[in-house]
Amino acid sequence: MHASERSKIACLAALLVGASLLRAEVKVLKNFTLIDGTGRQPAASSAMIIDSGRIVWVGPVAQLQAPAGAETIDLTGKYVMPGIINLHGHLGNTIGLTQDAKFFTRENVEKNLKTYASYGVTAVQSMGTDQDLIFQIRDQQRAGRPSMTRVFTAGQGFIFKGGYGGIAGVNQGVSSPGEVEPAVAAQAAKNVDIIKLWMDDELGRLPKMPYPIAKAIIDSAHRHKLRVTAHIFYLQDARQLTDYGVDGLAHSVRDKPVDQGLIESMKKHGTWQMAATLSREASMFVYGSRAPFLGDPFFTRGVSPAVVKTLSSAAYQKTISSATHFQEYPAFLETAKKNLKTLVDAGVKYGFGTDTGPPGRFPGYFEHWEMELMVQAGLTPMQVLTAATRNAAEFLGAKDLGTLERSKWADLVVLDRNPIENIKNTRTIDAVYIAGNRVK
Numbered sequence: 001m002h003a004s005e006r007s008k009i010a011c012l013a014a015l016l017v018g019a020s021l022l023r024a025e026v027k028v029l030k031n032f033t034l035i036d037g038t039g040r041q042p043a044a045s046s047a048m049i050i051d052s053g054r055i056v057w058v059g060p061v062a063q064l065q066a067p068a069g070a071e072t073i074d075l076t077g078k079y080v081m082p083g084i085i086n087l088h089g090h091l092g093n094t095i096g097l098t099q100d101a102k103f104f105t106r107e108n109v110e111k112n113l114k115t116y117a118s119y120g121v122t123a124v125q126s127m128g129t130d131q132d133l134i135f136q137i138r139d140q141q142r143a144g145r146p147s148m149t150r151v152f153t154a155g156q157g158f159i160f161k162g163g164y165g166g167i168a169g170v171n172q173g174v175s176s177p178g179e180v181e182p183a184v185a186a187q188a189a190k191n192v193d194i195i196k197l198w199m200d201d202e203l204g205r206l207p208k209m210p211y212p213i214a215k216a217i218i219d220s221a222h223r224h225k226l227r228v229t230a231h232i233f234y235l236q237d238a239r240q241l242t243d244y245g246v247d248g249l250a251h252s253v254r255d256k257p258v259d260q261g262l263i264e265s266m267k268k269h270g271t272w273q274m275a276a277t278l279s280r281e282a283s284m285f286v287y288g289s290r291a292p293f294l295g296d297p298f299f300t301r302g303v304s305p306a307v308v309k310t311l312s313s314a315a316y317q318k319t320i321s322s323a324t325h326f327q328e329y330p331a332f333l334e335t336a337k338k339n340l341k342t343l344v345d346a347g348v349k350y351g352f353g354t355d356t357g358p359p360g361r362f363p364g365y366f367e368h369w370e371m372e373l374m375v376q377a378g379l380t381p382m383q384v385l386t387a388a389t390r391n392a393a394e395f396l397g398a399k400d401l402g403t404l405e406r407s408k409w410a411d412l413v414v415l416d417r418n419p420i421e422n423i424k425n426t427r428t429i430d431a432v433y434i435a436g437n438r439v440k
Contacts, residue, residue, distance in 0.1 A: 026050065027071045028067075031047070031061055032075035032079060033046065034080055036058075036405060037081065037386060037404060046058065046059065047060070047064040050410040058405065058406060080413070081419065082390075082411060083123065083412055084120050084389065085121075085352065085389060086123070086356065088127050089125065089353070090357030091104075091129075091134065095108065096307055096359075097311075101169040112357065114149075114439075119429070120429055121149055121363070121364060123392075125152040125193065126151065127157065128156065128157020128166065128171065129167045130155055134151065138153055150411075153192060155190055156171055159174075160208065162175075163201070163209055164198055164200045177213050177215075180220050196230070197209065197231070198231040199232050200231055200233045201233075214230070214240075215244045218241070219245075229249070230248070230249060232250070233254050242265040247274075248271065248351075249271065249272070249274055251275065252276045252339045252340055253339050254332040254336050257342070263348060271349075273348055273351070274351045274353060275353025276336060278340070278370055279354050279373060280355035280356075283360050283366075291311060293365070337376065338377070340374065350391060352384075352388035354366045354370045368424075371384045381421075381422070409434075410436040411435065412432075414433075416428035416429075
């Protein structure tokens with residue numbers, strides 16, 4: 001055989017191998033009930049074709065034309081929904097029940113991302129307590145197809161010097177409006193996805209960011225074409241920041257009922273109730289006695305036995321229940337619930353977030369608890385699922401996430417039972433896919 005003939009055969013073999021590998025990237029899911037994230041009613045007997053991680057066709061199984069050689073996965077009796085998007089998390093700073101900037105390593109960040117993914121949370125926005133390693137992790141993800149939860153980041157968020165918020169050693173406080181522009185410019189140069197500020201006094205314990213500084217942060221961020229979200233607690237602060245044009249509120253108002261003035265300002269300025277973080281409020285008092293989920297396998301599979309043992313101990317529960325404002329926390333949760341329902345009913349845009357990551361607020365499980373609490377607040381399961389998928393993607397500006405439609409990334413969760421009938425059925429996870437690949 002001549003060398004030229006051997007070369008031709010080798011080239012043909014390479015092409016055939018390449019074609020085989022390409023075909024292996026095609027998956028067909030069929031015979032499931034589709035909850036596509038758009039708010040449309042579930043569609044039984046559905047099918048989907050995924051090629052190189054993206055949805056190229058979705059529709060009735062009767063119309064399916066499966067490509068030859070594609071991997072076919074029969075999901076008879078299952079329900080498929082988009083991956084959950086958490087707009088308010090904190091990555092990499094906690095081990096066990098201790099939070100410290102020294103824990104922010106690639107290993108710990110990726111451990112969080114893998115935990116989120118195992119619970120069907122396929123994207124998370126980390127809210128202002130990240131070190132610069134996060135940009136490397138995020139950019140590597142966006143250059144390819146991630147195998148764990150997608151990262152969005154607020155980098156290093158803004159606190160008032162000596163005031164509330166952030167993590168020591170990560171967040172540098174600003175003490176005057178004049179310090180704001182170079183600090184925002186530094187975050188913009190890192191290509192943060194959003195700017196975060198903290199506006200709180202921890203129930204009077206710490207100084208609160210003065211309004212002129214907050215306004216300077218919002219104005220500077222907008223000049224840099226960046227959106228701004230704010231940690232708030234009080235109605236008055238929410239009103240003021242919304243009037244300044246803040247893009248999102250990272251928590252519900254918790255001191256009193258929202259009023260018509262806030263509603264009108266939020267609608268006028270397009271301000272989102274980005275996250276209600278109801279599970280965050282519940283976490284402030286749930287460990288004062290034995291938390292009802294401590295024996296739930298869906299909880300314990302994502303938490304170390306040592307943490308469960310500590311949370312179960314009478315000594316730890318006494319420490320929690322002895323906190324200065326412990327008796328007030330349940331009322332804060334109820335106010336947050338009522339305010340979420342009021343804003344949603346008034347037509348304010350709303351997303352989904354939990355404030356998971358700090359001690360006692362566990363990635364993965366808390367997202368499902370948050371959905372349950374949102375239903376308890378009066379939202380329908382469909383409203384909650386849409387908040388955690390389509391709406392959350394819209395807030396992120398992530399046009400290829402959030403719904404299961406043609407050309408979108410195949411980030412999805414396969415469930416054994418229907419979450420529209422009972423929101424707790426989001427916990428019946430059979431499989432999770434990110435960019436078309438099943439999460440291990």
